[in-house]
Amino acid sequence: xxxxxxxxxxxxxxxxxxxxxGPPALPLARACIKRKIPGGLGDRVSQSVIGSADEKNxxxxxxxxxxxxxVLAEFRSGELxxxxxxxxxxxxxSRFYELYSDYLAAGLSRDQRWSPGVSGGDHAAExxxxxxxxxxxxxxxxxxxxxxxxxxxxxxxxxxxxxxxxVRRWAIQNQLAQPARPEKIVASVRRWQRSRxxxxxQLDASPHQYFPSSRRLWPMLNMIDDCSRLFTGSKLYEHExxxxxxxxxxxxxxxxxxxLLLYVDYHSLFFSSTPDALTxxxxxxxxxxxxxxxxxxxQAKGKIEREHQxxxxxxxxxxxxxxxxxxxxxxPHIDALRxxxxxxxxxxEIKMPPRQAxxxxxxxxRSALRTVPNCPWWPYVWSMRTSVRVSPQxxxxxxxxxxxxxxxxxxxxxxxxxxxxxxxxxxxxxxxxTQPVLLFTNLPK
Numbered sequence: 001x002x003x004x005x006x007x008x009x010x011x012x013x014x015x016x017x018x019x020x021x022g023p024p025a026l027p028l029a030r031a032c033i034k035r036k037i038p039g040g041l042g043d044r045v046s047q048s049v050i051g052s053a054d055e056k057n058x059x060x061x062x063x064x065x066x067x068x069x070x071v072l073a074e075f076r077s078g079e080l081x082x083x084x085x086x087x088x089x090x091x092x093x094s095r096f097y098e099l100y101s102d103y104l105a106a107g108l109s110r111d112q113r114w115s116p117g118v119s120g121g122d123h124a125a126e127x128x129x130x131x132x133x134x135x136x137x138x139x140x141x142x143x144x145x146x147x148x149x150x151x152x153x154x155x156x157x158x159x160x161x162x163x164x165x166x167v168r169r170w171a172i173q174n175q176l177a178q179p180a181r182p183e184k185i186v187a188s189v190r191r192w193q194r195s196r197x198x199x200x201x202q203l204d205a206s207p208h209q210y211f212p213s214s215r216r217l218w219p220m221l222n223m224i225d226d227c228s229r230l231f232t233g234s235k236l237y238e239h240e241x242x243x244x245x246x247x248x249x250x251x252x253x254x255x256x257x258x259x260l261l262l263y264v265d266y267h268s269l270f271f272s273s274t275p276d277a278l279t280x281x282x283x284x285x286x287x288x289x290x291x292x293x294x295x296x297x298x299q300a301k302g303k304i305e306r307e308h309q310x311x312x313x314x315x316x317x318x319x320x321x322x323x324x325x326x327x328x329x330x331x332p333h334i335d336a337l338r339x340x341x342x343x344x345x346x347x348x349e350i351k352m353p354p355r356q357a358x359x360x361x362x363x364x365x366r367s368a369l370r371t372v373p374n375c376p377w378w379p380y381v382w383s384m385r386t387s388v389r390v391s392p393q394x395x396x397x398x399x400x401x402x403x404x405x406x407x408x409x410x411x412x413x414x415x416x417x418x419x420x421x422x423x424x425x426x427x428x429x430x431x432x433x434t435q436p437v438l439l440f441t442n443l444p445k
Contacts, residue, residue: 058118059099063089065115072103073111128160135167138321139176143212145317147171147178153318156340193226193303197361198369200226200261200293202304205240208312210330212320218327221248222307225256226263227366228357229303229347231338232256234311236327242269245281246382247419253288257369261293263301270294284381287430289370310341377430379443383416385429396425396440405439413439 059068068089075085086096099116106114131154138145138153145153147164154162171177194200202224207217219240223233233252237244262285264270270292272279282292295301314337315330324330342355350357361367372378388396392409395402405425407413416424420443427437 059089059091060116060118068099068116069103069111069114072100075100076104128158131158131160131162132170134158135170136174136176138317139167139171139178141317141320143317143320144176144178145321146313149314149317152340152345155344156336195227196366196368197225197227197230197358198257198259198367200263201232201259202226202263202301204265204301204304204308205267206308206312207240208308210236210312210315210319211325212316213325219244220308220311221245222304222311223248223252223262224304224307225259225354225358226303228354228361229350230256230342230354230358231307234334234338235331236334238327242280242384243417243419245269246284246384249285250378250382250419253372257371258288258290260289260368261291263293263295263304265295265298265301280384287377287381287432288373288375376436379418380414380416380424380426380436381430383418383424386415386417387412388415398423398425398440403440407439418443 071080071085071088074080075082080088082093082096086093089096089099091099102116103110103114134154134157135150138150147167150167151162151164154160154167168177203222205219205221207219209215210218210220218236218238220236221233221240221244222231224231232255233248235248235251237248269279269281271294272282278286285292298305311334315334318333318337319325319330322333324333342353342358344353346352347354347357352360375381390396390405390407390409390411390413391402393404394407394409395404396407396413396415398415403425405413407427414426414429416426418424422441422443424441424443425439427439430436
């Protein structure tokens with residue numbers, strides 16, 4: 001007579017009318033039958049125990065070693081599937097398979113001597129002084145900073161790395177959690193990107209209410225390298241006009257070099273309705289060998305559009321926390337945030353910070369950048385120029401004044417308005433391979 005066995009699988013086979021001495025067990029995936037082990041974690045547990053101060057999170061503290069061996073042995077024999085075995089031990093599937101691999105590695109003595117290890121406790125570093133105060137300050141503003149921006153600020157100001165999930169847990173514990181934001185639609189395909197830095201920079205402006213105390217929409221100019229995602233420029237301006245672009249581009253070019261292409265939309269500052277004609281900005285760029293490339297739709301320049309969202313999500317909360325209300329005080333903070341983002345924040349598409357991707361491309365000689373030439377025409381190319389006539393007295397009108405110039409009466413000279421609000425007068429428009437003849441300037445030396 002076959003002795004009785006306590007295996008739940010055999011008892012079910014007898015109740016189903018099968019023979020104990022029947023065919024061998026089916027493969028694991030087919031033999032999987034969901035059941036509960038009495039006393040296992042699938043049983044109902046008192047709510048007073050769950051979440052209590054005495055609750056232990058580690059497996060070795062929650063379950064006895066014989067019970068853990070028993071669950072693993074039944075999974076090995078095919079009487080439990082992975083999902084049910086993981087549920088019995090209150091583990092995820094991936095953690096259960098890690099535990100099962102460790103169990104199998106113990107060899108023949110696993111059912112007698114094997115025991116799961118312990119993690120050794122909480123090894124997380126203590127938060128430096130000032131971190132919690134910074135979290136509270138950033139999350140208490142209206143609008144509140146995003147969790148990722150708060151983590152970025154902790155790294156920038158306290159030199160301590162936090163994950164956004166840690167910030168979120170802290171916010172929930174301290175009643176500072178933000179309402180859930182709608183999920184973003186994930187692009188179905190990955191966007192193309194250039195293989196060389198400086199091959200193409202995406203340029204755009206975004207009007208937004210960046211200052212919470214003002215209802216005005218302030219234009220922000222942004223520019224990003226398509227290959228490395230490095231911010232080559234981000235700045236707020238009073239107006240989106242030609243002088244703003246002259247100031248913005250000349251600063252970026254001096255800092256990072258000259259790119260080959262600027263990817264823009266069909267704004268009137270970029271695109272001329274006259275065939276084969278260049279706008280004033282286009283002529284200034286052509287003087288230094290930079291060409292416009294036009295995007296057919298806003299979606300076509302999605303990288304720079306997403307970076308607008310980056311600033312629109314961060315700056316209003318940051319300005320509210322720092323009590324920043326003017327352009328003059330805002331732009332130095334934007335420069336600091338931009339440099340930190342370039343150097344420290346991991347970009348989700350390229351899996352590294354933009355500055356690291358930029359430096360890697362330079363080391364691998366994947367660069368189309370050109371150095372800014374030591375050109376005497378530089379300050380005059382990046383200025384608004386108008387042709388004016390010299391009066392019979394040999395003077396040129398400049399605002400409410402008239403200035404004497406060493407030019408023939410009745411001849412024409414060029415009046416330059418610089419982005420810095422200074423003025424210059426030169427004898428003729430910029431031309432390659434020539435030198436400017438300066439008649440007047442109030443630019444600082």
